[in-house]
Amino acid sequence: MAGFLARRLLNYVVLVVVAASLAYLLAATALDPRSNYAQRTPKPPPAVVDAQLTALNLNDKTPLLQRYATWASGVLHGDFGRSVGGAPVNDDLKRRMGVTFRLVLLGMVFGSLFGVLLGAFAAVRQYGWFDRVSTALSFVLLAVPVVVLANTLILAGSWANEHIFRTLVFMVSGEYSIGLDAGFWRQLLDRLQHLILPTISLSLGLVAVFSRYQRNMMLDVLGADFVRTARAKGLTRRQALVKHALRTALIPVATYFAFTFAALLMGATFTEKIFGWHGLGEQLINSIFSNDVNTVAAISLLAAIAVLCASLASDLLQAALDPRVRA
Amino acid sequence: MTLSDEELAEELSGGALARAPSRVRVVSGRFFRSTQGRIGFAVLALMFLLAFAGPLFSRWTYTDKDFTAFMQPPSATHWFGTLQTGSDVYAVTLRGMQKSLVVGLLAALVSTALAAMVGAFGGYFLGWTDRALSWITDLLLVLPGFLILAIMSPLFGAGQWPLFVIMLALFLWMVTSKIVRGMTISVKEREFIQAARYMGVSPVRIIFRHVLPNLSSLLIVDATLNVSSAILTETSLSYFGFGIQPPDVSFGTLIADGSRTAVYAPWTFWFVAGLLVVTVLAVNLVGDALRDAFDPSASRKARR
Numbered sequence: 001m002a003g004f005l006a007r008r009l010l011n012y013v014v015l016v017v018v019a020a021s022l023a024y025l026l027a028a029t030a031l032d033p034r035s036n037y038a039q040r041t042p043k044p045p046p047a048v049v050d051a052q053l054t055a056l057n058l059n060d061k062t063p064l065l066q067r068y069a070t071w072a073s074g075v076l077h078g079d080f081g082r083s084v085g086g087a088p089v090n091d092d093l094k095r096r097m098g099v100t101f102r103l104v105l106l107g108m109v110f111g112s113l114f115g116v117l118l119g120a121f122a123a124v125r126q127y128g129w130f131d132r133v134s135t136a137l138s139f140v141l142l143a144v145p146v147v148v149l150a151n152t153l154i155l156a157g158s159w160a161n162e163h164i165f166r167t168l169v170f171m172v173s174g175e176y177s178i179g180l181d182a183g184f185w186r187q188l189l190d191r192l193q194h195l196i197l198p199t200i201s202l203s204l205g206l207v208a209v210f211s212r213y214q215r216n217m218m219l220d221v222l223g224a225d226f227v228r229t230a231r232a233k234g235l236t237r238r239q240a241l242v243k244h245a246l247r248t249a250l251i252p253v254a255t256y257f258a259f260t261f262a263a264l265l266m267g268a269t270f271t272e273k274i275f276g277w278h279g280l281g282e283q284l285i286n287s288i289f290s291n292d293v294n295t296v297a298a299i300s301l302l303a304a305i306a307v308l309c310a311s312l313a314s315d316l317l318q319a320a321l322d323p324r325v326r327a
Numbered sequence: 328m329t330l331s332d333e334e335l336a337e338e339l340s341g342g343a344l345a346r347a348p349s350r351v352r353v354v355s356g357r358f359f360r361s362t363q364g365r366i367g368f369a370v371l372a373l374m375f376l377l378a379f380a381g382p383l384f385s386r387w388t389y390t391d392k393d394f395t396a397f398m399q400p401p402s403a404t405h406w407f408g409t410l411q412t413g414s415d416v417y418a419v420t421l422r423g424m425q426k427s428l429v430v431g432l433l434a435a436l437v438s439t440a441l442a443a444m445v446g447a448f449g450g451y452f453l454g455w456t457d458r459a460l461s462w463i464t465d466l467l468l469v470l471p472g473f474l475i476l477a478i479m480s481p482l483f484g485a486g487q488w489p490l491f492v493i494m495l496a497l498f499l500w501m502v503t504s505k506i507v508r509g510m511t512i513s514v515k516e517r518e519f520i521q522a523a524r525y526m527g528v529s530p531v532r533i534i535f536r537h538v539l540p541n542l543s544s545l546l547i548v549d550a551t552l553n554v555s556s557a558i559l560t561e562t563s564l565s566y567f568g569f570g571i572q573p574p575d576v577s578f579g580t581l582i583a584d585g586s587r588t589a590v591y592a593p594w595t596f597w598f599v600a601g602l603l604v605v606t607v608l609a610v611n612l613v614g615d616a617l618r619d620a621f622d623p624s625a626s627r628k629a630r631r
Contacts, residue, residue: 019470027478143607145559147566148600151586266473303471
């Protein structure tokens, strides 16, 4: 097991290095920080622009590989360089990381938990009303992109605020109300109010994917001999289903988890941007528009690490669920 | 009684060799017997008809601007209402739908072809070819595709959408290629492939003539489902301005514009969003029904 994990880990480290390098090289080629200076009035003299770009390691007159070497040695020392504005990327990202982490974690937990539960429940009562409704709903949800879902939620939220609650229940923009001066509980409530809609927008897609997948896996397992044996040796239906069927059916879902994580990050990016959360995803979109090569590269590196951590976690989860992998 | 039925009856009564029903006919028969398949196919056909024939029935084209009606709700002259610029929402939406459908179809075809190639070559040759191809597959799985596409977006200027399609396809093929690789490894051991090999047929020819046709059902289903993921990805990218660029319109750019005015002008958002969801839903239904039609044992097993 330890050898297996070590090999995996090494492979992942190489993949992260290659992925991050590729992202940097692509960003440095495709984005053009020099154009940021062209729109300024008065137009700065070319020598000044060159000097500034060189100081930021963004000058396109420096050979690409040299810029890459400078960037890479900085990253190895834990320094992601400076943004086009001159502020250190590290500070900015550190502030934003928590925001994204909170959103992704909540979305993932709610999405996979509800998805697995719904799917398992639907499979147990196959072709019952619950199964039919949840299958139809997940089919529809799979056809709704996050950008439409998030906007629909915003519209629905503000409609509900206006017509049902007649007060602000769902907050549709930002992570917290700026300038809210109240006690701890009031602040917490405020944050929760801001959290509800983005979390729904992020996790609904996951619920749809996981419930369909879990339902199919569960159906494969339900008729298996070992479940019948478990019933035969005297376990109640519930015990047999939860301890034997659900656990076995979870194994492929755990593998699937790694594949969905990249999609989850993408969804988090859209959700942040639409709901105005100042997280990494929002910064990624902004920094592409402001030609901010270093920020883009840093966020790509973090995303690659996150995806690989997720697949490592899914390896571990699989090992925990399936004794055959551990051997 | 249709012509083909008569032919069949004639042959049967003749007592001579009765033709085995072709696979295409069997599969399409199963496909159209399922409610899912019928509904999906009908809706999808309707959507295509709407996208490509619909504009002919409107007085407005997508570049026209009606300077007497800004932000007007749906009416007899403007069936879906108008935008802030005076554009007719019906015309613009259908134009965007054309683009999204074409982009989705092309990207799905390219990505499935790529998945088939990479998977089949890796699985057939094994050894270093396989290791290199698998590694590239893993690498692309790790790189968030959205991120790379977004970074490259400055290169997709106006009129550069074919490049966008290829890049989109480049991030859709990985999972399928892993499945194709596994199936190739098992198909490779079958007798007819062994026979072809001993007869001296070249490996590339074996892959194209014998391996890939045997995986066709998987590939067709995958291509169908890829259409919906390509449309969804295209929409999201274009929404943020990373995909189809302004003079062109697509679902994504329209939804982005519509969502800004949706509160006081719902028609700018809901028609586009609704058509998008219905289209993707229809594609998914067709894909699912196709999967059942190709492999009826899968659904029968589940019905146990």
